Amino acid sequence: MTTIKILKYSLSFFIYFLIQVFILKDLVLFGYAFCFLYVFFLLNLPHEVPTIPLLLIGFFLGLLIDLFYDSFGIHAASTVFLAFVRNTWIKVIMPTGGYDDNVPPTLLNTGIGWYIFYSLPLILIHHFIFFYIDSLGTQLYLPLVIRVLSSMVFTFLLGTIVQAIFYKKERVV
Amino acid sequence: MQQIFLFLYRLRAFILFLILELLALGIIFTHNSPQGAVYFNSSNKFTGRLLSSKNNFVSYFTLNSTNKALAEKNASLLNRLDRMTAITDSAHFNLDSSLSNNFNFWSARVINNSINLSQNYITLNKGSLDGVEEGMGVFNEQGIVGRVKGTSSHFSSVISLLHTDLLISSKIKKSEVFGSTKWDGVNSNEAKLLYVPRHVKVEPGQEIVTSGYNAVFPEGLPIGKVKEVSQGSETNYLDITISLGADFSKLNFVYLVKNDLREEIDSLEMEMVTPNQ
Numbered sequence: 001m002t003t004i005k006i007l008k009y010s011l012s013f014f015i016y017f018l019i020q021v022f023i024l025k026d027l028v029l030f031g032y033a034f035c036f037l038y039v040f041f042l043l044n045l046p047h048e049v050p051t052i053p054l055l056l057i058g059f060f061l062g063l064l065i066d067l068f069y070d071s072f073g074i075h076a077a078s079t080v081f082l083a084f085v086r087n088t089w090i091k092v093i094m095p096t097g098g099y100d101d102n103v104p105p106t107l108l109n110t111g112i113g114w115y116i117f118y119s120l121p122l123i124l125i126h127h128f129i130f131f132y133i134d135s136l137g138t139q140l141y142l143p144l145v146i147r148v149l150s151s152m153v154f155t156f157l158l159g160t161i162v163q164a165i166f167y168k169k170e171r172v173v
Numbered sequence: 174m175q176q177i178f179l180f181l182y183r184l185r186a187f188i189l190f191l192i193l194e195l196l197a198l199g200i201i202f203t204h205n206s207p208q209g210a211v212y213f214n215s216s217n218k219f220t221g222r223l224l225s226s227k228n229n230f231v232s233y234f235t236l237n238s239t240n241k242a243l244a245e246k247n248a249s250l251l252n253r254l255d256r257m258t259a260i261t262d263s264a265h266f267n268l269d270s271s272l273s274n275n276f277n278f279w280s281a282r283v284i285n286n287s288i289n290l291s292q293n294y295i296t297l298n299k300g301s302l303d304g305v306e307e308g309m310g311v312f313n314e315q316g317i318v319g320r321v322k323g324t325s326s327h328f329s330s331v332i333s334l335l336h337t338d339l340l341i342s343s344k345i346k347k348s349e350v351f352g353s354t355k356w357d358g359v360n361s362n363e364a365k366l367l368y369v370p371r372h373v374k375v376e377p378g379q380e381i382v383t384s385g386y387n388a389v390f391p392e393g394l395p396i397g398k399v400k401e402v403s404q405g406s407e408t409n410y411l412d413i414t415i416s417l418g419a420d421f422s423k424l425n426f427v428y429l430v431k432n433d434l435r436e437e438i439d440s441l442e443m444e445m446v447t448p449n450q
Binding site for chain 1: 185220
């Protein structure tokens with residue numbers, strides 16, 4: 001990773017974080033559909049980033065977001081899990097021929113088909129852990145399912161729109 | 174020995190994962206301790222500052238409705254003041270101390286709020302330096318809002334009424350029947366009134382107010398109105414749904430209340446529960 005890339009990713013870390021806590025926190029559709037756009041920061045990191053830095057970044061990002069959501073570690077628990085399974089999942093769904101180096105797994109680089117297959121299950125797991133821990137102590141299972149599914153769709157849609165507008169396709173070296 | 178280290182080294186990612194996950198879960202399940210409460214939420218200095226500057230900006234959009242609510246509150250206070258003012262030709266005597274004023278009030282502004290989770294918290298822009306203490310009640314002119322959970326020097330965090338663990342001692346205004354208001358986690362406009370026996374006649378539209386029994390809120394603050402009454406699945410109690418008076422999606426200015434005699438009441442009640450050895 002070059003210095004420029006590290007700077008670029010640090011900047012996008014803060015942009016994702018600020019947008020999440022200052023804008024998307026107040027944006028909940030129909031009282032059910034949340035948007036946790038910040039998961040795309042973790043999903044779009046280059047796939048050669050090892051699991052250990054990924055875990056630390058995920059924990060730190062989750063904890064920062066927890067501070068503003070007053071959710072005491074729930075975001076941190078779910079992002080750490082997401083960070084842990086991400087690299088394994090990337091290996092599991094590797095296309096024949098493997099991945100190109102220096103090409104991060106973003107929507108424009110990989111194509112919509114592979115990207116759906118890559119991101120939807122990870123978003124689902126993240127959202128399920130988040131809402132499950134949040135709903136502990138209540139017996140509300142139907143709202144839990146509605147929340148998880150509608151938030152997954154909302155997060156994914158906004159994520160694809162953001163990537164289509166703000167991301168560039170990387171040249172394969 | 175080397176084998177063991179090699180083995181652990183190969184599992185390093187998984188071990189780090191376990192450590193971080195347990196750390197996060199530890200924060201989640203110990204957040205009830207008052208020491209941890211203040212640092213891991215939005216009432217600490219860093220987040221508090223950021224959130225209050227955000228609120229300074231966003232509150233312009235709700236100025237209209239806030240002004241209206243404050244004007245209404247002013248009007249009702251003026252009305253009450255008018256009634257309280259002693260008429261010059263009336264007799265004057267000192268009231269019994271049990272009727273004396275032992276509640277103190279503060280006002281504060283909401284700088285962070287959530288309504289859609291099962292455990293919602295609110296952050297206020299007043300902290301221990303302004304006299305806010307743990308356990309104080311929070312309400313606005315429409316109804317009860319919550320209870321202070323922890324304070325930092327300039328900010329405090331409040332357990333919202335929209336938190337599935339918070340119980341508010343309440344009563345039906347007309348029939349003086351007691352119950353507990355608790356949010357069921359479904360709708361941010363509705364809550365349940367628990368522990369009202371079946372033989373009590375409850376009708377939709379009746380007002381629910383605080384009972385004044387738990388020494389947090391003064392008696393008679395509005396909570397909401399009865400919306401629906403049914404026999405419920407529990408054998409002894411009615412299933413009562415109330416529509417909450419406070420609009421949690423538009424909270425802006427709130428009042429804090431402190432009962433000066435609360436410690437005395439609490440310690441007296443503790444003595445009754447645990448008699449002297």
